[in-house]
Amino acid sequence: MRQNKIIFRGGVRTILGFAVAFAVVTAVWVPLTAAVSDAPAWIGLVSEIAKFAVLGAAVLVLLHIDNVSVPELGLSRRQFVPAVFTFGVLWVALNVLGIGLAVVVGNQWDISLIWYLPEVVTREFGTLPTPWLIFVLLNFLVIGLVEEAAFRGYFQSKMIALLGDDTRLHVAFGILLTSVVFGALHTPGALVAGAGVEGALGAAALPAITAVLFGVLYELTHNLYLVALFHGLGNTWPLVIDWTSWAGTALVAFWVGAACIYIGVTLGYRYWASGPDRTPNVERVEVGYSGIFE
Template identity: 30%
Template sequence: MWRTDTDRPTFSGGTTVPAAAYLAVIAVLSGLLFVTRGGSPSPVVGMAWGALLVVLAIGAFGIEGGSARSVLPAARTLVPVTTVLLAFWGAYNLVAYGLALSGVPGFEATWPSAAGHPLAYLAALVSSILFTAIPEELFFRAYLQQKIVALAGSETRRTVAAAVVVVAVLFALFHLPRWLASGHGVGTALAVRLFGLALMGLAYGLVYAMTGNLWLVALFHATMNQPPFLVTVSLPSELHLVVGLVEYTAIVSVVALSGAVTERDWPAISWVQRDGTS
């Protein structure tokens, strides 16, 4: 239903194009942060940055003889994708409400501030989808992750898992310039931050590997950036990593469970040979 049924993209080049594309992303991001002096970029700059990531991904596909169009899921998958997303956030809010009623610190059975400004929240969510989630997932998961699988020379679960890990690390390091530009130093806090981002990258990479659906992973990405909470959640910073681990595990579990219920030949890794190799 929401797992793509297209062939994986083909690549004709070696490591030069992905390495150059990734370094270009880091260089341009660092330049933008230098210009904005580490502050929050204006909406125009944010839109331009998202557009640049899309252009780089499309260009990388084109240079290597492929097409970014090949990784775009059919529009009909948006219905099951939205269903899975709503199931996740519905369960999340039920758990959060139960924790609030139980008096667990960090959870309150009151409407969050975003509930009072629904249009502002929707605007932020749409902006996150269009200019952050889709561009980043197109570049990191649809291009880099699939490219690394292709470089491995064999499409087995082992090589896909390795690609997921490598890209998760690259995804975490991609956020390093922003951390440094914000005036944070190098220390334990940075290590925790990078580890949390790597966990995030692992979750998104696994979702993409299981489904090959760019819309699904992008919508998870965007809603984690702009969570649709129906209760007030304000966790202390020391719990962010633990809660993040639970959240990302839950995302992968919900997708895997949904696939087991709705898809044939499950469990499976999208675009991986299904002839028993591993």
């Protein structure tokens, strides 16, 4: 298996820069999002794209300071097609699982996205042309890609590098810390929306849990395209089978089967990527800092 080495040179200052960038974006866009909630849909869309454009630009600046390129983190051209193909396999397998279970247990199924999306799409983009397409593209090409590049690609890798090496303990700590930070960044919006302490904690819990899964996926594949596609799938669930009205054995069977498919597809990609001139083994080191992380 090929070994890639990523050398960070920015030290702790880039992690502090990451924190400052996200604090500023949160301070600006959380109240801005609330302010434009009743504005025309295109204003909300432009605001959302602008927010992630600023976040993406901040990460690019930090990478420049660290002297690390974007392809090194898992966004090289040679990784794009394998990621799309692997995602296609996952999508087909999940649909086959859902339709097969529906036929076996006699449950109804139809073409549908996840249950809450019709309301979300109508509320946020209903006055725009092809609102469903806008919503899906926004989640796959903007939100999923930028968040994964920022948190899994940069922040998680940087923290592991600061810890000294890629031992399992350091990788696990990097995933956990990234997930906690990712979840915490979802609390300001909940608080502005009027949620109490329990509501804010709840708003942070699900993103933190999914961040752990995405962090593990990234460590297994080191392909940010693939992780971003999985992220977009989780946000939109663009399947032709609506399983959300199911209950009992059928629902349990779907979730167990879906988990097995996710694991199987990820491990299949990792096995394929272990060949020459592919990833996924990566060693991350930091030469710009030596201190409490040593």
